[in-house]
Amino acid sequence: MIIQIDTESDIPIYTQLTNQIIEGIARGDIQPGHSLPSVRAFAADLGVNMHTVNKSYHELEKKGVIKIVPKSGAMISPIDNINNETKQRIISELKPHLAEALVLGMGKEEIKSLINTIIGEMKER
Amino acid sequence: MSIIVFLVITLFIAFIQTVIPYLVKRTVVFGVTIPDQYTQNPTIKAYKKRYSISVALLSGIIIGGYIIWAFTNERLEEQVAIAGTIIEFAIIFISVSWYFYYHGKTKQLKSKNKWVENLKQVKVTDLSVRSQDEMLPWYIYLMPILITIGFMLYTIINYELLPDQIPTHWGPSGEPDAFTEKTPFSSIQLTLLLLVMQLMFLGIHIATKNSGIKLSATGLQSSRNRQLSLRKYSSWFMLFVVLVITMLMGYFQLTTIHPNIASDYAMAALPLFFLAIVLIGTLIFGLKVGRSDKEIEILEDEKIMDIDEDKYWKGGMFYFNKNDPSIFVEKRFGVGWTINFANPIGYIIVLVPLIIIIVISIL
Numbered sequence: 001m002i003i004q005i006d007t008e009s010d011i012p013i014y015t016q017l018t019n020q021i022i023e024g025i026a027r028g029d030i031q032p033g034h035s036l037p038s039v040r041a042f043a044a045d046l047g048v049n050m051h052t053v054n055k056s057y058h059e060l061e062k063k064g065v066i067k068i069v070p071k072s073g074a075m076i077s078p079i080d081n082i083n084n085e086t087k088q089r090i091i092s093e094l095k096p097h098l099a100e101a102l103v104l105g106m107g108k109e110e111i112k113s114l115i116n117t118i119i120g121e122m123k124e125r
Numbered sequence: 126m127s128i129i130v131f132l133v134i135t136l137f138i139a140f141i142q143t144v145i146p147y148l149v150k151r152t153v154v155f156g157v158t159i160p161d162q163y164t165q166n167p168t169i170k171a172y173k174k175r176y177s178i179s180v181a182l183l184s185g186i187i188i189g190g191y192i193i194w195a196f197t198n199e200r201l202e203e204q205v206a207i208a209g210t211i212i213e214f215a216i217i218f219i220s221v222s223w224y225f226y227y228h229g230k231t232k233q234l235k236s237k238n239k240w241v242e243n244l245k246q247v248k249v250t251d252l253s254v255r256s257q258d259e260m261l262p263w264y265i266y267l268m269p270i271l272i273t274i275g276f277m278l279y280t281i282i283n284y285e286l287l288p289d290q291i292p293t294h295w296g297p298s299g300e301p302d303a304f305t306e307k308t309p310f311s312s313i314q315l316t317l318l319l320l321v322m323q324l325m326f327l328g329i330h331i332a333t334k335n336s337g338i339k340l341s342a343t344g345l346q347s348s349r350n351r352q353l354s355l356r357k358y359s360s361w362f363m364l365f366v367v368l369v370i371t372m373l374m375g376y377f378q379l380t381t382i383h384p385n386i387a388s389d390y391a392m393a394a395l396p397l398f399f400l401a402i403v404l405i406g407t408l409i410f411g412l413k414v415g416r417s418d419k420e421i422e423i424l425e426d427e428k429i430m431d432i433d434e435d436k437y438w439k440g441g442m443f444y445f446n447k448n449d450p451s452i453f454v455e456k457r458f459g460v461g462w463t464i465n466f467a468n469p470i471g472y473i474i475v476l477v478p479l480i481i482i483i484v485i486s487i488l
Contacts (some may be wrong), residue, residue, distance in 0.1 A: 005248040007432050029254065037255050040450055044337030045250040045431070049448045072276060 001029040005046065013048055017056035018047055025076060028123035036066065036074040128195050130400070131209030132188070136268055137404050138213055139184035141411065142220035146173040148250045148415025148460050150351065150433060152341060153226060156441020156457045158230040160430035161343035163240050165421075166239060171235075172227050180220045187212050191428075222448055244430040251344040251392040258352060260334050269371045273323060276378050277316045283382050287312050293486075300392065310488065314439040315381075318485055319374045325478035326367050327362050329453075330360060333462065341431050344422050351418035355455060359462065362410050366403060373399055411460040416477035 001024045005016050024030045036042070039057060043050040057074050060066045064086065066074045101111055146154070152161055154169055155176070163169065181314045191212050195205055235241070280287070292301030305311045311387050333356065341348035373395055380387035437446040445466045452471045453462040464471040 001252045002345070003250050003252065007248060021212065024252075040335060041337075042250070042452045044335065044449065045339065046248050047337055047434075047446070047449045047451070048299065051452050088386060097482055111395045116379065 003046070005048070009111060012054050012057065017053065018059045018063075021056070022063075025065065026122040030076055031079040032076045034076050035072070036076070038073055057111040128205050130397070131213075132192070133404070134207065134400075135184075135188055135216065136211050137394065139181070139188065139216050141408075142216060143177050143181045143184065145459055146176055148411055149204055149309070149458060150455065151344065151347065151418050151421075153329050153457050155228040155231045156236055156438060157228060158241075158431070158433045158435050159235060160240055160244055161341070161424060162244075162427065162430070163231070168234055169231070172230060174217060176227050179223055180216075183219050184216050187215055187343070194327050196318045204291055212412075215326075218229065225440070231433075241430065241433050243428075246343045246432045247427055247429050248432050249340050249345070250338075251340060251345070251349070254338050254340065254349060254353075256336065257349075259353060259357040261329065261330075263363060265329050265335070265357065266367070270320065270323050270327070270366050272375065273316055277313050277320075277478065278389050279311075280313050280382060282318065282379065284309070284312060286382055288381070290382070292377075295392070296394075300389075300475075304417075313485045314485060314488075315378050318482055319371060321478050321481050321485065322370065322436045323367055326363055328474040328478070331364060332452040332470065334426070336462075337449065337455045337467075339455065342416065342426075342429055343424055343431065346422055347420055349420035351414065357462075358410050358413055360469070362406055365406060369399055369402060392414075393452065435452065 003017065003020050003024075005013055007013075009016065011019075021030070021036070025032070028059050030036075036057070039050055039053045041055045046053070049075060055064065057068060057073070060074070065077060069075050099123050102108070106114075151164055154164070155172065157468070158167075160455055191208060194208065196198075200208075218461065233259075279344035280443050287307055290297065290304035291307050291314070293305050293311075294301065296302040338352045338356070339348070340352065376391070376395060380392070395443055434446075435441075436447075438444055438457055441457055442463075443465055443466055446459075447467040449465060450468070452468050452474070454465055455461075456463045464475065
């Protein structure tokens with residue numbers, strides 16, 4: 001799976017990494033049970049600081065997307081049934097974006113079809 | 126005899142220096158990052174051509190002069206050697222001067238035409254690229270290391286057999302021409318040097334393996350080809366050199382213990398043979414890696430380029446990037462590796478063994 005970082009973006013590099021890895025899993029480019037490269041290798045291949053990759057891995061672990069096993073690296077977690085707490089977090093993260101879209105002039109139907117398109121690119125679980 | 130050796134080496138240097146612009150990474154021209162969109166620019170092509178013609182012509186004149194000088198009169202071996210060394214450095218000096226000249230011109234051209242201003246700079250990697258890496262495993266170095274330890278033990282067991290004067294230097298004909306007093310240390314000095322050198326190569330191998338596989342966003346497939354072949358072939362080549370050196374030094378050590386197995390013919394031919402295969406190996410390596418990324422791909426996104434790393438390359442030659450954990454990175458002018466000067470581990474791997482080697486040799 002190709003990871004592409006925009007160096008001029010306002011979004012910090014570690015966030016770009018986190019988002020692209022999550023999208024990669026959702027698209028099925030990386031499968032649960034597979035492991036991500038070591039922090040050192042990933043950082044060297046991308047030419048970024050090791051802290052950046054480390055920060056992204058910890059963020060992914062906090063979200064429950066990967067599991068960091070000492071010595072053997074970062075493993076993609078199996079897709080489980082979502083718990084209530086996580087669901088609440090996602091709703092509260094999604095809400096402002098949807099509200100912003102509405103306020104800036106997107107129609108409700110337009111948003112719905114956009115969501116459908118995006119989900120369509122992802123793999124069914 | 127020595128004129129032929131010098132001619133071969135000099136021709137080799139001249140050839141490599143001449144073709145370098147065509148062997149380096151596609152998106153780096155005279156040490157300057159050029160976006161893939163402009164690498165076929167006519168001025169860029171003209172610069173490369175002019176550099177190569179200038180270096181080839183001047184080298185030809187120098188080498189021709191050397192041949193005429195060497196054959197018009199009877200020259201002493203030393204004179205031939207000194208003059209040969211001077212012309213080798215002269216050719217390197219000339220090509221480096223031309224390099225800097227065109228480095229400046231390319232830099233000007235790039236900023237005048239604002240080639241990078243309108244492009245988005247990105248960094249890219251492939252999560253699966255590591256699994257395609259075909260570098261040799263590190264433990265293959267245990268083989269020559271064990272052989273060296275074997276030579277050491279064999280020397281210690283046969284300490285009685287060793288002559289009172291241990292050879293420490295061999296002349297061009299393969300005959301030892303410098304000696305030292307026999308002590309337990311001096312008897313294994315040569316094998317100790319060999320061991321330190323092997324450990325250095327092992328260190329370089331591991332550091333290279335841990336260094337980044339740098340892909341290009343505008344040429345994913347060709348940059349992958351180049352990086353993977355650079356890694357694979359440099360690990361083969363390094364092991365090959367270590368094995369050949371081990372055989373050479375091992376042979377010298379054995380002839381010290383058992384002078385009767387030494388043949389004048391082998392002693393004279395071995396170093397030449399060593400030189401020849403290292404030169405041929407370098408040539409194959411350089412051409413193989415140098416041509417691995419020359420197939421031009423269709424740009425999927427016209428608006429992006431790889432991050433402009435010029436600011437990390439001092440003079441286009443010395444890499445200094447604190448944020449890159451890589452210890453070695455691909456050279457910008459030439460085929461092979463260069464050190465990331467911002468990473469102290471690189472200095473340790475290269476300098477510490479060299480210091481130990483110097484200390485062992487003067488002890």
